[in-house]
Amino acid sequence: MKKPTDLESRILEILDSNIRLIQYSVYTVGLIGLAIIARSTHIFNKFTSAKSVPREFIRKAVKLQGKVNGIEYCQLPLQQVEGHQPNYALRFNVEHIPIARLLPWKDRKALEKSFLLDIELVGVHLTTLEGVDNLIKIPVESNPTIWFRLYGLNCETNHIYASIFLKRAWWKFWVERDLALIILKQNKGIVSPYLTNSQHIYFNEKYPAYYRKLLYCEIKYRKL
Template sequence: MKKPTDLESRILEILDNNIRLIQYSVYAVGLIGLAVIARSTHIFSKFTSTKSVPREFIRKAVKLQGKVNGIEYYQLPLQQVEGCHPNYALRFNIEHIPIAKLLPWRKKKVVEKSFLLNIELVGVHLTTLEGVDNVIKLPLESNPTIWFRLYGLNCETDHMYASIFLKRTWWKLWSEKDLSLIILKQNKGIVSPYLPNSQQIYFNEKYPAYYRKLLYCEIKYRKL
Protein backbone atom coordinates (compact mmCIF):
# COMPACT_ATOMS: atom_id res chain seq x y z
CA MET A 1 0.00 0.00 0.00
CA LYS A 2 1.34 3.39 -1.00
CA LYS A 3 2.22 5.67 1.90
CA PRO A 4 0.73 9.19 1.87
CA THR A 5 3.07 12.02 1.08
CA ASP A 6 3.94 14.71 3.62
CA LEU A 7 1.42 17.09 2.01
CA GLU A 8 -1.36 14.50 2.11
CA SER A 9 -0.53 13.69 5.73
CA ARG A 10 -0.74 17.34 6.72
CA ILE A 11 -4.08 17.75 4.95
CA LEU A 12 -5.47 14.66 6.68
CA GLU A 13 -4.23 15.92 10.03
CA ILE A 14 -5.85 19.33 9.50
CA LEU A 15 -9.14 17.69 8.52
CA ASP A 16 -9.02 15.36 11.50
CA ASN A 17 -8.29 18.15 13.99
CA ASN A 18 -10.94 20.49 12.59
CA ILE A 19 -13.72 18.06 11.70
CA ARG A 20 -16.26 19.88 13.89
CA LEU A 21 -15.41 23.26 12.43
CA ILE A 22 -15.77 21.88 8.91
CA GLN A 23 -19.15 20.33 9.73
CA TYR A 24 -20.46 23.57 11.24
CA SER A 25 -19.18 25.51 8.22
CA VAL A 26 -21.12 23.22 5.88
CA TYR A 27 -24.26 23.67 8.01
CA ALA A 28 -23.79 27.44 8.01
CA VAL A 29 -23.43 27.57 4.23
CA GLY A 30 -26.57 25.45 3.88
CA LEU A 31 -28.56 27.71 6.20
CA ILE A 32 -27.38 30.81 4.37
CA GLY A 33 -28.46 29.24 1.08
CA LEU A 34 -31.90 28.41 2.49
CA ALA A 35 -32.24 31.96 3.81
CA VAL A 36 -31.43 33.41 0.39
CA ILE A 37 -33.97 31.10 -1.29
CA ALA A 38 -36.63 31.92 1.31
CA ARG A 39 -36.05 35.64 0.84
CA SER A 40 -36.22 35.50 -2.96
CA THR A 41 -39.34 33.30 -3.04
CA HIS A 42 -41.04 35.04 -0.06
CA ILE A 43 -41.90 31.60 1.32
CA PHE A 44 -42.40 32.96 4.86
CA SER A 45 -43.69 36.41 3.86
CA LYS A 46 -47.20 37.45 4.79
CA PHE A 47 -48.45 40.27 2.57
CA THR A 48 -50.53 42.81 4.47
CA SER A 49 -51.01 45.47 1.80
CA THR A 50 -50.93 45.94 -1.96
CA LYS A 51 -47.53 47.62 -1.72
CA SER A 52 -46.05 44.64 0.13
CA VAL A 53 -46.81 42.26 -2.76
CA PRO A 54 -43.79 42.05 -5.12
CA ARG A 55 -44.60 43.50 -8.54
CA GLU A 56 -42.99 40.42 -10.06
CA PHE A 57 -45.81 38.35 -8.55
CA ILE A 58 -48.36 40.43 -10.45
CA ARG A 59 -46.33 40.36 -13.65
CA LYS A 60 -46.06 36.55 -13.52
CA ALA A 61 -49.70 36.00 -12.44
CA VAL A 62 -48.67 34.19 -9.27
CA LYS A 63 -51.34 32.21 -7.43
CA LEU A 64 -51.63 32.91 -3.70
CA GLN A 65 -53.70 31.52 -0.86
CA GLY A 66 -55.80 33.56 1.51
CA LYS A 67 -58.79 33.76 3.81
CA VAL A 68 -61.77 35.96 2.98
CA ASN A 69 -62.61 38.35 5.83
CA GLY A 70 -65.14 40.52 4.02
CA ILE A 71 -67.02 41.08 0.76
CA GLU A 72 -68.14 44.38 -0.77
CA TYR A 73 -70.47 45.04 -3.71
CA TYR A 74 -69.25 48.27 -5.26
CA GLN A 75 -71.81 49.92 -7.54
CA LEU A 76 -70.13 51.21 -10.67
CA PRO A 77 -70.75 54.75 -11.94
CA LEU A 78 -73.48 54.87 -14.57
CA GLN A 79 -71.06 56.04 -17.28
CA GLN A 80 -69.24 52.71 -16.94
CA VAL A 81 -72.43 50.67 -17.35
CA GLU A 82 -74.17 49.71 -20.58
CA GLY A 83 -77.92 50.29 -20.36
CA CYS A 84 -79.89 51.59 -17.39
CA HIS A 85 -79.31 48.73 -14.93
CA PRO A 86 -76.50 49.17 -12.38
CA ASN A 87 -73.52 46.84 -12.37
CA TYR A 88 -71.40 45.94 -9.37
CA ALA A 89 -67.73 45.18 -8.91
CA LEU A 90 -67.06 42.38 -6.44
CA ARG A 91 -64.32 43.22 -3.95
CA PHE A 92 -62.79 41.04 -1.24
CA ASN A 93 -60.83 41.76 1.92
CA ILE A 94 -58.37 38.88 2.08
CA GLU A 95 -55.90 37.80 4.73
CA HIS A 96 -52.89 36.37 2.91
CA ILE A 97 -51.70 32.92 4.00
CA PRO A 98 -47.92 32.44 3.57
CA ILE A 99 -46.55 29.36 1.81
CA ALA A 100 -44.91 28.29 5.08
CA LYS A 101 -45.19 29.53 8.66
CA LEU A 102 -42.31 29.85 11.09
CA LEU A 103 -44.63 29.36 14.08
CA PRO A 104 -47.56 27.21 12.87
CA TRP A 105 -48.75 26.58 16.44
CA ARG A 106 -49.11 30.27 17.22
CA LYS A 107 -52.61 31.30 18.26
CA LYS A 108 -54.49 33.13 15.51
CA LYS A 109 -55.58 36.71 16.09
CA VAL A 110 -58.28 38.80 14.49
CA VAL A 111 -56.70 40.70 11.61
CA GLU A 112 -57.53 44.38 11.24
CA LYS A 113 -58.87 45.55 7.90
CA SER A 114 -55.82 47.74 7.33
CA PHE A 115 -53.69 44.57 7.18
CA LEU A 116 -55.85 42.84 4.56
CA LEU A 117 -55.35 42.70 0.80
CA ASN A 118 -57.93 44.52 -1.31
CA ILE A 119 -58.80 42.24 -4.23
CA GLU A 120 -61.33 42.95 -6.98
CA LEU A 121 -62.69 40.03 -8.99
CA VAL A 122 -61.16 40.46 -12.43
CA GLY A 123 -63.06 40.40 -15.71
CA VAL A 124 -66.62 40.11 -14.38
CA HIS A 125 -69.21 42.57 -13.04
CA LEU A 126 -72.39 41.56 -11.27
CA THR A 127 -75.62 42.62 -12.98
CA THR A 128 -77.82 41.81 -9.99
CA LEU A 129 -77.50 41.29 -6.26
CA GLU A 130 -80.49 38.97 -6.15
CA GLY A 131 -79.43 35.45 -5.26
CA VAL A 132 -75.69 36.20 -5.26
CA ASP A 133 -75.38 35.29 -1.58
CA ASN A 134 -76.10 31.66 -2.48
CA VAL A 135 -73.38 31.78 -5.12
CA ILE A 136 -70.72 33.68 -3.19
CA LYS A 137 -71.32 34.00 0.54
CA LEU A 138 -72.64 30.54 1.38
CA PRO A 139 -69.60 28.65 -0.01
CA LEU A 140 -67.28 31.07 1.80
CA GLU A 141 -69.10 30.65 5.10
CA SER A 142 -68.39 26.92 5.02
CA ASN A 143 -64.80 27.41 3.83
CA PRO A 144 -63.39 30.96 3.71
CA THR A 145 -59.98 29.76 2.48
CA ILE A 146 -59.45 30.50 -1.21
CA TRP A 147 -56.78 30.74 -3.89
CA PHE A 148 -56.45 33.85 -6.04
CA ARG A 149 -54.38 34.48 -9.17
CA LEU A 150 -53.06 38.01 -9.66
CA TYR A 151 -53.75 39.69 -13.01
CA GLY A 152 -53.50 43.41 -12.41
CA LEU A 153 -53.07 46.40 -10.17
CA ASN A 154 -54.93 49.67 -9.65
CA CYS A 155 -52.46 52.21 -8.27
CA GLU A 156 -55.16 54.86 -7.81
CA THR A 157 -57.45 52.82 -5.53
CA ASP A 158 -54.67 50.60 -4.14
CA HIS A 159 -56.27 47.26 -4.94
CA MET A 160 -55.35 44.30 -7.12
CA TYR A 161 -57.31 42.41 -9.76
CA ALA A 162 -57.43 38.63 -9.42
CA SER A 163 -59.45 35.56 -10.23
CA ILE A 164 -60.90 33.81 -7.19
CA PHE A 165 -60.97 30.04 -6.75
CA LEU A 166 -63.38 28.49 -4.25
CA LYS A 167 -62.67 25.07 -2.80
CA ARG A 168 -65.16 22.32 -3.53
CA THR A 169 -66.88 20.19 -0.90
CA TRP A 170 -64.91 17.80 1.30
CA TRP A 171 -65.24 14.85 -1.06
CA LYS A 172 -63.29 16.77 -3.73
CA LEU A 173 -60.43 18.10 -1.65
CA TRP A 174 -58.18 19.18 -4.50
CA SER A 175 -60.85 20.60 -6.82
CA GLU A 176 -61.38 24.33 -7.23
CA LYS A 177 -64.12 26.43 -8.78
CA ASP A 178 -63.44 29.68 -10.60
CA LEU A 179 -65.87 32.21 -9.12
CA SER A 180 -65.98 34.31 -12.30
CA LEU A 181 -67.08 31.31 -14.36
CA ILE A 182 -69.71 30.41 -11.76
CA ILE A 183 -71.19 33.92 -11.93
CA LEU A 184 -71.32 33.83 -15.74
CA LYS A 185 -72.81 30.32 -15.87
CA GLN A 186 -75.60 31.34 -13.50
CA ASN A 187 -76.24 34.60 -15.40
CA LYS A 188 -75.50 36.78 -12.39
CA GLY A 189 -72.98 38.93 -14.23
CA ILE A 190 -71.33 39.96 -17.47
CA VAL A 191 -67.77 40.24 -18.73
CA SER A 192 -66.40 43.68 -17.90
CA PRO A 193 -64.80 46.00 -20.49
CA TYR A 194 -61.41 44.68 -21.58
CA LEU A 195 -59.04 47.38 -20.35
CA PRO A 196 -60.09 50.45 -18.33
CA ASN A 197 -58.94 53.72 -19.89
CA SER A 198 -56.49 54.76 -17.18
CA GLN A 199 -52.73 55.00 -16.83
CA GLN A 200 -53.06 54.01 -13.19
CA ILE A 201 -54.23 50.48 -14.03
CA TYR A 202 -51.92 47.66 -15.08
CA PHE A 203 -52.70 44.17 -16.38
CA ASN A 204 -50.13 41.45 -17.02
CA GLU A 205 -49.57 39.41 -20.19
CA LYS A 206 -51.55 36.45 -18.83
CA TYR A 207 -54.80 38.40 -18.65
CA PRO A 208 -55.79 38.40 -22.38
CA ALA A 209 -55.98 34.59 -22.48
CA TYR A 210 -58.07 34.52 -19.30
CA TYR A 211 -60.31 37.28 -20.67
CA ARG A 212 -61.00 35.22 -23.81
CA LYS A 213 -61.97 32.32 -21.57
CA LEU A 214 -64.50 34.54 -19.79
CA LEU A 215 -65.95 35.76 -23.09
CA TYR A 216 -66.40 32.20 -24.32
CA CYS A 217 -68.19 31.27 -21.09
CA GLU A 218 -70.47 34.32 -21.29
CA ILE A 219 -71.48 33.53 -24.88
CA LYS A 220 -72.06 29.86 -24.08
CA TYR A 221 -74.33 30.43 -21.07
CA ARG A 222 -75.98 33.74 -21.94
CA LYS A 223 -79.76 33.66 -21.76
CA LEU A 224 -81.43 34.76 -24.96
Protein backbone atom coordinates in the same frame (compact mmCIF):
# COMPACT_ATOMS: atom_id res chain seq x y z
CA MET B 1 -0.79 0.07 0.07
CA LYS B 2 0.88 3.39 -0.67
CA LYS B 3 2.02 5.24 2.42
CA PRO B 4 0.75 8.85 2.61
CA THR B 5 3.31 11.59 2.25
CA ASP B 6 4.09 14.07 5.03
CA LEU B 7 1.94 16.72 3.32
CA GLU B 8 -0.99 14.35 2.97
CA SER B 9 -0.65 13.26 6.57
CA ARG B 10 -0.59 16.85 7.74
CA ILE B 11 -3.71 17.69 5.71
CA LEU B 12 -5.51 14.66 7.14
CA GLU B 13 -4.48 15.66 10.64
CA ILE B 14 -5.82 19.20 10.14
CA LEU B 15 -9.09 17.90 8.74
CA ASP B 16 -9.48 15.42 11.57
CA SER B 17 -8.84 18.00 14.28
CA ASN B 18 -11.22 20.54 12.71
CA ILE B 19 -13.98 18.20 11.55
CA ARG B 20 -16.58 19.96 13.72
CA LEU B 21 -15.65 23.36 12.39
CA ILE B 22 -15.89 22.09 8.82
CA GLN B 23 -19.31 20.57 9.48
CA TYR B 24 -20.61 23.79 11.03
CA SER B 25 -19.21 25.77 8.11
CA VAL B 26 -21.08 23.55 5.65
CA TYR B 27 -24.30 23.96 7.66
CA THR B 28 -23.81 27.72 7.81
CA VAL B 29 -23.28 28.00 4.06
CA GLY B 30 -26.39 25.87 3.50
CA LEU B 31 -28.49 28.04 5.81
CA ILE B 32 -27.24 31.21 4.13
CA GLY B 33 -28.18 29.75 0.76
CA LEU B 34 -31.68 28.86 2.01
CA ALA B 35 -32.07 32.35 3.46
CA ILE B 36 -31.14 33.91 0.12
CA ILE B 37 -33.62 31.67 -1.71
CA ALA B 38 -36.35 32.41 0.83
CA ARG B 39 -35.76 36.14 0.52
CA SER B 40 -35.85 36.11 -3.27
CA THR B 41 -38.98 33.91 -3.46
CA HIS B 42 -40.80 35.58 -0.52
CA ILE B 43 -42.02 32.18 0.73
CA PHE B 44 -42.19 33.39 4.33
CA ASN B 45 -43.59 36.85 3.56
CA LYS B 46 -47.12 37.75 4.57
CA PHE B 47 -48.48 40.40 2.20
CA THR B 48 -50.60 42.97 4.01
CA SER B 49 -51.20 45.47 1.21
CA ALA B 50 -51.09 45.75 -2.55
CA LYS B 51 -47.78 47.57 -2.29
CA SER B 52 -46.18 44.67 -0.40
CA VAL B 53 -46.93 42.18 -3.20
CA PRO B 54 -43.88 41.93 -5.49
CA ARG B 55 -44.60 43.24 -8.99
CA GLU B 56 -42.93 40.10 -10.33
CA PHE B 57 -45.70 38.02 -8.70
CA ILE B 58 -48.31 39.98 -10.63
CA ARG B 59 -46.30 39.85 -13.85
CA LYS B 60 -46.08 36.04 -13.61
CA ALA B 61 -49.73 35.62 -12.51
CA VAL B 62 -48.71 33.82 -9.33
CA LYS B 63 -51.43 31.93 -7.46
CA LEU B 64 -51.63 32.69 -3.73
CA GLN B 65 -53.70 31.50 -0.81
CA GLY B 66 -55.70 33.58 1.64
CA LYS B 67 -58.56 33.71 4.11
CA VAL B 68 -61.61 35.84 3.35
CA ASN B 69 -62.51 38.26 6.14
CA GLY B 70 -65.17 40.23 4.31
CA ILE B 71 -67.09 40.62 1.04
CA GLU B 72 -68.15 43.92 -0.54
CA TYR B 73 -70.54 44.60 -3.42
CA CYS B 74 -69.47 47.97 -4.81
CA GLN B 75 -72.04 49.56 -7.11
CA LEU B 76 -70.45 51.13 -10.17
CA PRO B 77 -71.43 54.58 -11.44
CA LEU B 78 -74.17 54.27 -14.06
CA GLN B 79 -72.05 56.08 -16.64
CA GLN B 80 -69.59 53.17 -16.49
CA VAL B 81 -72.18 50.50 -17.39
CA GLU B 82 -74.37 49.82 -20.39
CA GLY B 83 -78.11 50.27 -20.06
CA HIS B 84 -79.88 51.33 -16.88
CA GLN B 85 -79.24 48.28 -14.71
CA PRO B 86 -76.66 48.77 -11.94
CA ASN B 87 -73.53 46.65 -11.98
CA TYR B 88 -71.49 45.66 -8.94
CA ALA B 89 -67.78 45.05 -8.56
CA LEU B 90 -67.14 42.11 -6.25
CA ARG B 91 -64.34 42.71 -3.74
CA PHE B 92 -62.85 40.55 -1.02
CA ASN B 93 -60.90 41.53 2.08
CA VAL B 94 -58.34 38.74 2.24
CA GLU B 95 -55.73 37.81 4.83
CA HIS B 96 -52.80 36.42 2.88
CA ILE B 97 -51.45 33.02 3.93
CA PRO B 98 -47.69 32.75 3.24
CA ILE B 99 -46.34 29.90 1.14
CA ALA B 100 -44.43 28.60 4.17
CA ARG B 101 -44.38 29.46 7.86
CA LEU B 102 -41.39 29.54 10.17
CA LEU B 103 -43.48 29.43 13.33
CA PRO B 104 -47.16 28.69 13.93
CA TRP B 105 -49.12 31.91 14.31
CA LYS B 106 -51.70 32.54 16.94
CA ASP B 107 -55.12 33.06 15.45
CA ARG B 108 -56.49 36.50 16.18
CA LYS B 109 -60.22 37.01 16.49
CA ALA B 110 -60.09 40.24 14.52
CA LEU B 111 -57.58 41.48 11.99
CA GLU B 112 -57.34 45.15 11.15
CA LYS B 113 -58.65 45.94 7.69
CA SER B 114 -55.49 47.88 6.92
CA PHE B 115 -53.58 44.58 6.99
CA LEU B 116 -55.90 42.84 4.53
CA LEU B 117 -55.51 42.61 0.77
CA ASP B 118 -58.26 44.35 -1.19
CA ILE B 119 -58.93 41.95 -4.05
CA GLU B 120 -61.41 42.65 -6.84
CA LEU B 121 -62.76 39.80 -8.92
CA VAL B 122 -61.19 40.40 -12.30
CA GLY B 123 -63.13 40.49 -15.55
CA VAL B 124 -66.68 40.06 -14.19
CA HIS B 125 -69.27 42.38 -12.66
CA LEU B 126 -72.44 41.28 -10.91
CA THR B 127 -75.67 42.42 -12.57
CA THR B 128 -77.88 41.53 -9.60
CA LEU B 129 -77.52 40.90 -5.88
CA GLU B 130 -80.46 38.52 -5.87
CA GLY B 131 -79.30 35.04 -4.96
CA VAL B 132 -75.64 35.98 -4.62
CA ASP B 133 -75.61 35.02 -0.94
CA ASN B 134 -76.23 31.38 -1.88
CA LEU B 135 -73.78 31.67 -4.76
CA ILE B 136 -70.92 33.50 -3.01
CA LYS B 137 -71.39 34.42 0.65
CA ILE B 138 -72.51 31.07 2.05
CA PRO B 139 -69.83 28.99 0.21
CA VAL B 140 -67.13 31.45 1.30
CA GLU B 141 -68.31 31.49 4.93
CA SER B 142 -68.26 27.68 5.04
CA ASN B 143 -64.78 27.58 3.45
CA PRO B 144 -63.11 30.98 3.95
CA THR B 145 -59.75 29.77 2.64
CA ILE B 146 -59.44 30.58 -1.06
CA TRP B 147 -56.86 30.66 -3.83
CA PHE B 148 -56.48 33.72 -6.03
CA ARG B 149 -54.44 34.26 -9.19
CA LEU B 150 -52.93 37.71 -9.67
CA TYR B 151 -53.72 39.49 -12.93
CA GLY B 152 -53.45 43.19 -12.25
CA LEU B 153 -53.04 46.07 -9.86
CA ASN B 154 -54.70 49.45 -9.44
CA CYS B 155 -52.05 51.75 -8.01
CA GLU B 156 -54.55 54.54 -7.40
CA THR B 157 -57.03 52.57 -5.28
CA ASN B 158 -54.50 49.96 -4.07
CA HIS B 159 -56.62 46.96 -4.91
CA ILE B 160 -55.54 43.84 -6.76
CA TYR B 161 -57.33 42.31 -9.74
CA ALA B 162 -57.43 38.53 -9.41
CA SER B 163 -59.45 35.45 -10.23
CA ILE B 164 -60.92 33.70 -7.19
CA PHE B 165 -61.03 29.95 -6.69
CA LEU B 166 -63.41 28.57 -4.10
CA LYS B 167 -62.40 25.47 -2.18
CA ARG B 168 -63.56 22.32 -3.93
CA ALA B 169 -65.69 19.74 -2.16
CA TRP B 170 -63.77 16.47 -2.09
CA TRP B 171 -66.45 14.63 -4.10
CA LYS B 172 -66.46 17.35 -6.79
CA PHE B 173 -62.75 17.61 -7.40
CA TRP B 174 -63.28 17.63 -11.17
CA VAL B 175 -65.69 20.61 -11.12
CA GLU B 176 -64.37 24.05 -12.11
CA ARG B 177 -64.55 26.36 -9.11
CA ASP B 178 -63.41 29.60 -10.67
CA LEU B 179 -65.87 32.08 -9.13
CA ALA B 180 -66.01 34.30 -12.22
CA LEU B 181 -67.06 31.34 -14.39
CA ILE B 182 -69.64 30.26 -11.80
CA ILE B 183 -71.20 33.73 -11.84
CA LEU B 184 -71.39 33.75 -15.64
CA LYS B 185 -72.82 30.23 -15.78
CA GLN B 186 -75.55 31.24 -13.30
CA ASN B 187 -76.30 34.41 -15.31
CA LYS B 188 -75.63 36.61 -12.28
CA GLY B 189 -73.06 38.79 -14.00
CA ILE B 190 -71.46 39.97 -17.21
CA VAL B 191 -67.91 40.34 -18.48
CA SER B 192 -66.68 43.77 -17.47
CA PRO B 193 -65.22 46.23 -20.02
CA TYR B 194 -61.63 45.43 -20.94
CA LEU B 195 -59.22 47.69 -19.08
CA THR B 196 -55.92 48.56 -20.71
CA ASN B 197 -52.69 49.41 -18.96
CA SER B 198 -52.37 53.04 -17.96
CA GLN B 199 -50.54 55.23 -15.50
CA HIS B 200 -52.49 53.78 -12.55
CA ILE B 201 -53.62 50.37 -13.82
CA TYR B 202 -51.39 47.42 -14.68
CA PHE B 203 -52.36 44.02 -16.14
CA ASN B 204 -49.99 41.18 -16.93
CA GLU B 205 -49.58 39.44 -20.29
CA LYS B 206 -51.70 36.45 -19.20
CA TYR B 207 -54.83 38.49 -18.62
CA PRO B 208 -55.97 38.78 -22.28
CA ALA B 209 -56.17 34.97 -22.61
CA TYR B 210 -58.17 34.74 -19.38
CA TYR B 211 -60.45 37.57 -20.55
CA ARG B 212 -61.18 35.67 -23.78
CA LYS B 213 -62.09 32.64 -21.67
CA LEU B 214 -64.60 34.75 -19.75
CA LEU B 215 -66.12 36.09 -22.97
CA TYR B 216 -66.54 32.56 -24.33
CA CYS B 217 -68.25 31.48 -21.10
CA GLU B 218 -70.58 34.51 -21.18
CA ILE B 219 -71.66 33.81 -24.77
CA LYS B 220 -72.16 30.10 -24.05
CA TYR B 221 -74.36 30.56 -21.00
CA ARG B 222 -76.09 33.86 -21.79
CA LYS B 223 -79.86 33.69 -21.55
CA LEU B 224 -81.59 34.35 -24.85
